[in-house]
Amino acid sequence: MVGVRWKVNWLVLVGLVVSGVFFYFVTSPLITKCENNSKWKPEVLAGDRNVGHHSYLVWPAFSTESFLKSTFFKQKCAPAINFTMSNLVLVKKQWSTAEDFRCRRLLEKFLSIFTFEARDAPLKLPTKFKDKVKHWLGDNDELLQQVYNQEVIHVVSEYTREHTIFNSLRDKRPVLPPAESEDDYFKSLLAETAKNCDFCNYKENTAEHVFGRLESKHSFTASNAFKLDTLHALVAPKKHDPLHWSLEEFLDLFGLVGDWLKKAHTYYPDARFPSLIWDVLPKCGASQVHPHLHVMLDPKRYHGQVEAWREGASDYYRDHGSNYFTDMLSIYSALNLTLNHGAAVAFPNLVPKRDHEMIVISKDANEDFYTLLFLVLRAFIDSFKVKCFSMGMGLPAIDVEEGRIPAYARIITRGYVTDIRTDMSSLELFMAASVNIDPYRTIHTIKQFIAETRLHL
Ligand SMILES: *[C@@H]1O[C@H](CO)[C@@H](O)[C@H](O)[C@H]1NC(C)=O
Ligand SMILES: *[C@@H]1O[C@H](CO)[C@@H](O)[C@H](O)[C@H]1NC(C)=O
Ligand SMILES: *[C@@H]1O[C@H](CO)[C@@H](O)[C@H](O)[C@H]1NC(C)=O
Numbered sequence: 001m002v003g004v005r006w007k008v009n010w011l012v013l014v015g016l017v018v019s020g021v022f023f024y025f026v027t028s029p030l031i032t033k034c035e036n037n038s039k040w041k042p043e044v045l046a047g048d049r050n051v052g053h054h055s056y057l058v059w060p061a062f063s064t065e066s067f068l069k070s071t072f073f074k075q076k077c078a079p080a081i082n083f084t085m086s087n088l089v090l091v092k093k094q095w096s097t098a099e100d101f102r103c104r105r106l107l108e109k110f111l112s113i114f115t116f117e118a119r120d121a122p123l124k125l126p127t128k129f130k131d132k133v134k135h136w137l138g139d140n141d142e143l144l145q146q147v148y149n150q151e152v153i154h155v156v157s158e159y160t161r162e163h164t165i166f167n168s169l170r171d172k173r174p175v176l177p178p179a180e181s182e183d184d185y186f187k188s189l190l191a192e193t194a195k196n197c198d199f200c201n202y203k204e205n206t207a208e209h210v211f212g213r214l215e216s217k218h219s220f221t222a223s224n225a226f227k228l229d230t231l232h233a234l235v236a237p238k239k240h241d242p243l244h245w246s247l248e249e250f251l252d253l254f255g256l257v258g259d260w261l262k263k264a265h266t267y268y269p270d271a272r273f274p275s276l277i278w279d280v281l282p283k284c285g286a287s288q289v290h291p292h293l294h295v296m297l298d299p300k301r302y303h304g305q306v307e308a309w310r311e312g313a314s315d316y317y318r319d320h321g322s323n324y325f326t327d328m329l330s331i332y333s334a335l336n337l338t339l340n341h342g343a344a345v346a347f348p349n350l351v352p353k354r355d356h357e358m359i360v361i362s363k364d365a366n367e368d369f370y371t372l373l374f375l376v377l378r379a380f381i382d383s384f385k386v387k388c389f390s391m392g393m394g395l396p397a398i399d400v401e402e403g404r405i406p407a408y409a410r411i412i413t414r415g416y417v418t419d420i421r422t423d424m425s426s427l428e429l430f431m432a433a434s435v436n437i438d439p440y441r442t443i444h445t446i447k448q449f450i451a452e453t454r455l456h457l
């Protein structure tokens with residue numbers, strides 16, 4: 001009896017489901033048609049070249065040919081102004097009255113890419129607090145006068161929606177050396193961590209991708225043990241020291257990055273969008289002192305900020321019909337902020353995320369690109385005496401012509417390695433970056449470093 005009852009219930013249930021499905025198939029095209037409902041589209045498959053609502057067009061190839069020479073710019077577009085970050089507001093003013101049509105054409109690009117604004121920020125100080133502030137400023141009366149009439153410069157990158165605020169007064173405060181010597185800290189950290197380092201014994205202590213491990217003379221690859229994507233590799237030098245490496249070791253490391261990307265793409269032909277990050281030392285968030293790059297290869301899009309630049313470049317192309325990166329570089333070059341090495345160019349970002357941000361850019365991830373990147377990083381370490389830095393990099397997508405970005409790297413410095421306060425706060429994560437160092441000073445020091453050393457190139 002119980003068995004029959006069960007069968008009847010079961011038949012009724014099946015009947016209901018079948019008629020429900022039937023009803024749905026008969027009516028849904030009608031509903032769709034009546035409401036013209038755009039929701040009923042096939043799902044975007046992994047590897048499809050459209051990203052969400054954003055489909056990319058093929059835009060003109062990136063070029064490092066500058067539109068205007070900086071000497072021409074200085075003579076014709078903005079004469080009689082010494083170029084500094086705070087003077088760029090004056091440069092803009094004078095530039096907008098220039099008569100030469102080349103100046104005016106470049107100004108159009110400048111105004112569309114950057115919003116550049118100086119704002120007065122006056123204040124009053126009660127007597128007691130005034131003494132304290134004066135002390136913070138090294139008891140310098142001239143600097144104290146500047147406190148009352150501060151000037152804050154807001155720079156917005158209109159296509160990538162980045163926003164940086166400069167207050168030059170903050171950079172004029174006397175810098176107190178860290179309580180603990182950075183060199184001592186670094187030396188003992190290096191010795192301590194080398195004793196029991198997983199990456200120094202990578203064959204036993206690191207994971208591999210299913211398609212195996214790659215090795216070169218100075219470097220090796222591993223799979224991250226706790227992955228952020230199907231294809232998430234660690235590419236690392238065999239040497240433990242994160243700050244001292246030669247050009248040969250550096251090129252070997254990035255050569256292996258290229259090899260890994262090729263291998264991963266062969267194994268997963270849908271994976272096409274390479275991006276890379278590198279943090280040096282715990283202050284920057286590195287989990288291991290042994291240097292290691294995180295390399296991702298995504299089937300749909302670049303990760304995060306890299307894709308945001310690509311989207312900005314796409315919007316720019318729709319508005320102006322030209323390559324965003326080419327035009328941006330033309331502006332930096334006219335403003336005398338660029339440094340060339342063969343096919344690659346380096347310049348300090350005018351909308352930096354952190355102090356000294358430098359961008360290195362080239363059509364492809366070629367040897368010039370990595371050599372210039374090496375020179376900039378060596379200048380950070382040897383000339384600015386920086387021990388911790390962070391880098392993000394995007395490389396041209398594999399076999400994708402739409403929305404093509406050049407190879408570019410962004411490198412920032414992260415303050416004293418011994419300073420346990422983090423330099424990243426909700427301000428940087430959710431609002432604007434606060435940066436104090438003049439990009440003109442950054443490029444000047446780097447040019448000087450390269451001119452003086454050239455590092456046996
Ligand atoms: C649906 O909407 C699109 C544009 O919104 C229009 O071109 C198309 O004719 C509409 N189709 C129907 C069946 O109403
Ligand atoms: C460009 O900057 C360099 C220093 O970085 C300076 O020597 C040179 O005179 C500048 N050129 C122009 C045209 O301002
Ligand atoms: C530019 O700098 C030079 C040297 O520092 C100085 O002599 C000159 O007056 C400055 N020019 C302007 C317009 O500020």
Ligand SMILES: [Zn+2]
Nearest residue numbers: 197200240290
């Ligand atoms: Zn190690």
